[in-house]
Amino acid sequence: MAVHLFNKSAFSLTYQKYMIPVSSEITNIVLSYVKAKSNGRPLEMAVDVGCGTGRYTLPLAPHFKKVLGLDISDSQISVAKQISLAKNVSYMVAPAEKLPLKDASVDLVHAGLAAHWFTIDKFVNEANRVLKTGGCLAVHSFEPFPDFEYNNSSHKMNEVMSEVWDVLYQYFDNVTHDMFYQYQYIYDAIPLKDKERITDVCDKIQLSIPEMIGFIQAIYMFERFKEKDVKGAEKLLMQTEKRFREILGENADSDCLNMHMKYYCVLARKH
Template identity: 35%
Template sequence: MAHRLFEGKEHAEAYLRFRVSPSDHLIQQVVDFVEKKKGRPFDLALDVGCGSGQGSTLLAKHFASVVATDISPAQIEMAVAHASMPNVTYKLSTAEELPLAAGSVDLVTAMSAFHWFDRPRFLQEAHRVLKPHGCLALLNYTLDMELSHEGCPSDTLNAICEEFYAALRPHFSPHLRTTSKPLYKESYEAIPYPHKEWHDERVRRTVPLSGFIGMVETFSNYRALLKKDPKTARRLSSITTHKASQKRLRDGPSSPQHRPPSQLAARGWRNSIRSDYSCPTVSSPSLPQTPHRHTQPLRREGEGSTANMTERYDCHYCKESLFGKKYVLREENPLLCEML
């Protein structure tokens, strides 16, 4: 049975913004395998469960045409709206009934999606649409992630995020258990193709803290908690963000002990002021009872008044927009709150 998730518009937007795409190196390994086992030309690739199209775009660099399918109208709408490669066609389709003719596809991929399919039916469909000697690539990543920040002990950051993961484990789908890796191993062993390769890859990516938290918030277990108890889910994100931000500010090389967080957050600006603005959500039971105030950046070096600024700023700690939603967070700023 296929499992339908990731279908809301808000989730599709978060998916596009925060999900980590496969590395170019990993895609190249797939392409090299196709060339070794089938050979050129590379006419058509099919990306099943494409989401908002990050992986489909990477395939488009190597194939004359790419068809990308997903069961979610919101995901397909997001992919089309942000399409950057003219040789990619997005279609609404289930993984178990693919909209292509038999023997027409050089490569079928499923990136972070195979575990949600009706796997036997999908594998039959993939086999049907593949050309002779065509290839199937199933890609996924796990929560086996190690976090680091220059000057901050990795074990400290990893311990903070492990608390985040631990709180989400009860909300894993029974279909996946606590990790999808055994499911992929079982399917790999069961697929009867004569030539198979299994690759474990460690990929290093640099992302802002907000990007990492946002990525975890797109995972199915977080979405399950968000649906069941939105206040608890948002509180969990806020606590994790606050802990990691504070640790990074205290221990990172860019935050000397003699420099207060308010100055660090506003560095690169000519001036800053402290505001008595208080977030209404900070007194909510769903958030930590930690009083704080915000630092409002006024202007950059060499720039004029705030009327010319395009950035808007949000509070990283309480997720509340500052100063009547006039400013938005620039992701390189680690924190725009001064803890009292």
């Protein structure tokens, strides 16, 4: 399983720097759901499971008295601690399948871009154990292969990225196939009656060419490729950047392209 890649310090830094920005759309959906289900009860504790470098942990901080980020990767947690400025946020190395929390102690169990790496039956049972009555579970991710748009050259841009995906697909981890099904299997596994699944939440992200190349490097499949073939990975980046610049022409250093993402989330409340 490719999860070992997230223990590499260099990859953790690349992931933090270049992975696509946090989706405010998804964050708002999660927070609106939690607040609606709390019936005005103060939100004291949130736990962000598989928090990585804390990219989705920090947006929770203004809404809870305490937020705990958990991840099995020492290097990801190390980066999270370095960049965290919120006084009510702390981090700990721990697996999703054995949460270091007391029964009925948490208002929100959250997992962003991470749950497909978990052993789901154990994770949802642990989430159910630590949630307070009225507490919520929220997990979300995005479809792996986004669409790209740039003026009248969108087709050319997507052709280039299609060739990149063809190369990287050889290094696809089986668990990531579940991302294509928009977490239906997680929805089915949650032992709570009050639950819902929201799909096809669209978001648009603007990226410069260097940011686009960085995004490719932040994908675990590219890191896996680089482990097997450093020169091949470097060649892929150089060729891809060259083709991007040919498409954008004289505007290559000033214009941004649009990346269209499709997000989805599963939400549940414990009675």
